[in-house]
Amino acid sequence: MSFATVGVVVAAALAIVAVAHSVPLLVALSAGQADQALVFATTGLLTAFVAGAIGFATGGQKHRPIVAERLLALAIAWLVAPAFGAIAFVGVDPDALYADAYFDAVSALTTTGAISITTDVSLSPVVMIWRATLQWVGGLATLLMSMVVLAHLGLAGLSIRRTPIPPGNTSGPFGRYWPAILALGVSYGGITLAGVVGLLVSGFDLVSALALAFSAVATGGLMPHGGVLIAGAGYLPAIVVGFMLFAGATNNMRHAGLTRRLPGAYWNDPEFRYGVFAVVIGGAVLAALMAFVSGGGVSGGEITLGRGILWMLSLVSTSVHPVDEQGFAAIPLLVALCVVFVGGSSMSTAGGLKLMRFALLLKQGAREISRLSHPHAIVHSDFGGRAFTMPLMRGVWAMFVLLLVFAAFVCAALTADGLPFEQAVAASVGALSNAGPVLGFASGADGTAVALDTAGVYAQMPVVSKFVLCFAMVAGRLEILAFAGVIMGLVAREA
16 A cells, blocks of 8 residues: 555645634634634644645655555545544633544534534634534535546446546646636535525625535535524525525536536436425425424415425435424434435535435336346336446445445444434434434434434433444445445455
């Protein structure tokens, strides 16, 4: 194994985290919080120094990394970067444990949205914007990873979603990817800016608008000031947040113009259509379900249909932004877990199995059923005009089975560590799908839904459970098949 590849990737990740410290630093200075500003300035410089040292030590080595080295480098970067992002949490709040800070940093960078530090200091505007900034950075890193590494590996069906990279300068560590990286960054930043402007127009203050926009476009599930309900914020903020959640949960390569982005091209994308149908039809079902539980009609309450669509969009995007209190009591836990387990589109910031893979599983099932009645028939199956092969389907099935098996192991570990079974199931699926707030649909000690108090549940978890969830969050973000490949490679090397 070449440490040059690992060093370059880790140095790049730490450099980005170091630059990200400037956002909460500016917020702290504008709010007159000199002590907090000093913390972020110091930790940012420390992170930058370590990134520079690692980059200087490994950057000059010439080596063409193999697939295993790329995946290992990504896994290490996802585990190391939060270690430096967590320092600021402890610096701002000395009462916070570093284990809790690391959990929160991993959760933020993987856009999972789980929080375990619940002190008053941790809910301050500066810390809130730091969480949101880490989520925004993690969302962009996810898109870059999907475009540059995972799609070109053809990982579990991603080969049929591979995006052609426009040619560019072949020199440097990223070579021909620079034009695509720039286009993706401009698109991602443009959607974020549009969200910030929309929230400012709807009456949000600047810091809250930045935090909510950063989190929504990254599908991170963070709400400003400890949990503002979307439905309670008003019509315009709900529309703005819904727009950003949908943009984050759909193919961002198309938003960036790396594939055709004409209106017709969007609709011709089967995964986009599946997302629209899931949100609209699933939202109507959730609206009817919530109305039935509350004892009213579909139109009972304030825009129940609109809230159902928002809930479905929140679940499909794996952000699980809270829409209203009613949804936590009316939507069954199993329904919420199934939706976040499937997740959003490939090449998006959403977690989960992905709509494309779920559609391939359904198509493969329909093809096998058709062969029962016509064993010798030639059944043509395709996705978006591209035929899928059995080797591709084996990868998709492997991904599906691995997710289930890994979720079972994580759930067993959490249960053995003392967590109630229902909460263990929700936490394990939420971590692997990068949808931490889905824990709110699980029952608490009093038999009612945890709802907005997920931070309290995560805070009370033992340290071992938090580290188990950290590995699950990284595995879900890296794609479980790639993560399993890294583990098997390390085991084989030791053997």
